[in-house]
Amino acid sequence: MKEEIIDSLKEISGADWVVSDLSQMGSYLYDETEAKLRPTACEDCVVVKPSSAEEIAKIVTYANKELVPIMVRGGGTGIVAGAIPLKPSIVVSLERLNKNIEIDEDNLMITVDAGVTLEELMAKLADNEKLFFPIHPGDEGAQIGGMIVTNAGGVNAVRHGIMRQHVKALEVVLPTGELVKLGGKLIKNNMGFDLMQLMIGGEGALGIVTKATLKLYPKSKYSGTLVISFDTKEEAASFVPKILQEGIVPLAIEYIERPIALEVAKHLGKTWPAKKGNVDIMIILNEATEDILYGKCEELVSLSEKYRAVDSLIAETTKDQRNILEIRSNVLTAYQETIAEGLDIAVPTSFVPNIIDDLNRIAKKYGTYTLCNGHIGDGNIHNFVFLEDGKVPDYIDDMRAEFYAAALSYGGTCTAEHGTGRLRKQYMSLQFGEREIAIMQGIKKVFDPNGILNSGVIVD
Ligand SMILES: Cc1cc2nc3c(=O)[nH]c(=O)nc-3n(C[C@H](O)[C@H](O)[C@H](O)COP(=O)(O)OP(=O)(O)OC[C@H]3O[C@@H](n4cnc5c(N)ncnc54)[C@H](O)[C@@H]3O)c2cc1C
Incomplete structure (x- = not known):
């Protein structure tokens, strides 16, 4: 330099x-x-x-x-x-842009510097009796700016959606150096094209986020975690739409195949509580009163019995709930040494049983296997590509392309959460037509005529 x-x-x-x-x-x-x-x-x-x-x-x-x-x-x-x-x-x-966090209780919003980490934001809100921020991707070291430009998801999306739904205003340095303010503390705002929404999920290719105003929600005091076990992947996946059809909207609905749960528990020196069956659906409920919480737990257990669940358990104590969530949250860490990659495709939720079947069939075709876990309530599945003798297998690109093609065949996406970055860019033409890619390249050029910012991220 x-x-x-x-x-x-x-x-x-x-x-x-x-x-x-x-x-x-x-x-x-x-x-x-x-x-x-x-x-x-x-x-x-x-x-x-x-x-x-x-x-x-x-x-x-x-x-x-x-x-x-x-x-x-x-x-x-x-x-x-x-x-x-x-x-x-x-x-x-952005690490030094972490000084300001202002809670606005009257508007149920919070304004933060972009370098504030999720951990810092949660610590600040832990002191507030009334309000919380629902988005939680797995790693609390993520910064709010990073979470915005990657449009982060995480476990709570079933009830609260993803980052995009919670950003109300942004301060951004454009790739040409101007400082602009987009959006506002508004519920309704229809003036002009929505440049703020372009920044969300733009992975920093269109601007550097320096400050953000986010929506907050009233805290519900009572939470419980259910683990419902099934014998087959299909039975587990088919149960999920039934929950939502009943009008029960949990905070999270997660899918975890038992070999993964047991491996992660071993890695952490913990015990996975479910014994019967082969696949678990983990449901987190968060309700205003204890009665509502218990009522919903009972409803879910009897519903699951109707749909071939072989067992169910309710974790009520904070310790037991944390144990289950910790196992679910550490899947990537536990498999770090054995996987080449964890994918993050998504399909409409009704097609989850089909895609799980396809992922297994495709892996078998390449003489290997895959294991799945994920945010099944959002149709978002993380499946693994395993290393072979410690090496990335030769077929990884072909197999990955087949996984993506399968997801797209159901109207899905190659990436529900992690983003395009550099790793997924080669698959843009699987998901988009030439004209759509050309428009994205055009947008990049309008914002960044010299190709200065995050060059090669999403588009060249
Ligand atoms: C164990 C683990 C679990 C995870 N689980 C999930 C999950 O469940 N859901 C999910 O959605 N993601 C998940 N992720 C992915 C990751 O946490 C998210 O992508 C996160 O939102 C990135 O934030 P960051 O601050 O770390 O960004 P970085 O990694 O630093 O950057 C990501 C991209 O954003 C750009 N960028 C960062 N900050 C800014 C800014 N202020 N302005 C403009 N551009 C910027 C960078 O240039 C880069 O292109 C997980 C990651 C790990 C390691």
């Missing part, structure tokens, strides 16, 4: 906040993408840690003048190589 670039960044953010020594830069070059699949990061980079949106605007303006690529870094928990610099770049880390 040229000395003059390093010096200019020091002038903008201060020498203490510019890192150009490779030994101190290492943790900024990779995200959580599976090590065996991720591209090799370019080491000819400089990391800058600005303290304000205004500083970021100056950095982006400078980068445009000098035509130096910028890679935005949030919490680094992404898993599609979206935050890995592939060219000599300025890595802009």
Whole structure:
């Protein structure tokens, strides 16, 4: 990296906040993408840690003048190589934009700096008796800005949807350096094209989010977790639409195949509570009163018996609930050493039994197997591609393409949560036509004529 670039960044953010020594830069070059699949990061980079949106605007303006690529870094928990610099770049880390968190109880909203982590946001809201924020992707190290641009989902989407539904306003530094404010604390707002929605899920290719206003919800005090067991994958998957048809809307409905539950429990030194059956549906309820909670639990248990469940249990204590949730949340961590990849396709919920069947059939065709878990209430399945003798199997690209084609055949998507990043970009033409991709490339060009920001993420 040229000395003059390093010096200019020091002038903008201060020498203490510019890192150009490779030994101190290492943790900024990779995200959580599976090590065996991720591209090799370019080491000819400089990391800058600005303290304000205004500083970021100056950095982006400078980068445009000098035509130096910028890679935005949030919490680094992404898993599609979206935050890995592939060219000599300025890595802009948002970690110091974490000072302001303002709760607005009257409007049920919260305004936060983009570098605030999910963990920090939850800690702040834990002190508030009335309100909570529902979105929870698995890793609490994710920053709010990162969660917005990846349109994060997570376990609570059955009742509360995904990030997109909770963002009311954004402050953004555009790829050309201007600082703009989009949206507002409004329920209704129909003026012009909705540029804010383009930023959500834009994976930082259209702007750097520096501040956000999010919707909050009243806390329901009583929660319970049910684990309902089935003998077959199909019976378990077919049960899920019946829950929603009854008008019961849990916080989460998760699917976990028993070998995964047992493996993760072993990894954590815990015990998975279900014994009978081979597949479990985990349901988290969160209700205003104890009576409503118990009523719904009973309703679900008797409904499950009608649909061939072989067992059910209710975890009422916080300790038991946490045990189950911890096992569910640590699936990726427990399998880190054995899988090449965890996919995140989604289909309309009615097709979940079909897609699970297809994923198993396709894996078998390649002489291997897959295991599934996922946010089944949203039609979102995470299935594994396993390493062979510690190596990424030769057939991975072909098999992955078949998994995606199967999901798309039901009107599904290649990625429900993790995003396109660099890893999924090669499959854009499976899901979109030429014209749609050309429009996306055109949008990128309008926002970022010099291709400065997060270049190669989503579109080239
Ligand atoms: C164990 C584990 C479990 C996970 N479970 C889920 C899950 O259940 N659901 C789910 O949706 N995701 C899940 N994820 C993925 C990940 O946590 C999300 O993608 C997260 O939202 C990314 O946030 P981040 O701050 O870490 O972003 P990063 O990883 O730092 O960046 C992700 C992308 O956003 C860009 N970016 C980051 N911050 C900004 C900003 N302020 N402005 C503009 N661009 C920015 C980066 O350049 C990059 O392209 C999981 C990840 C792990 C490791």
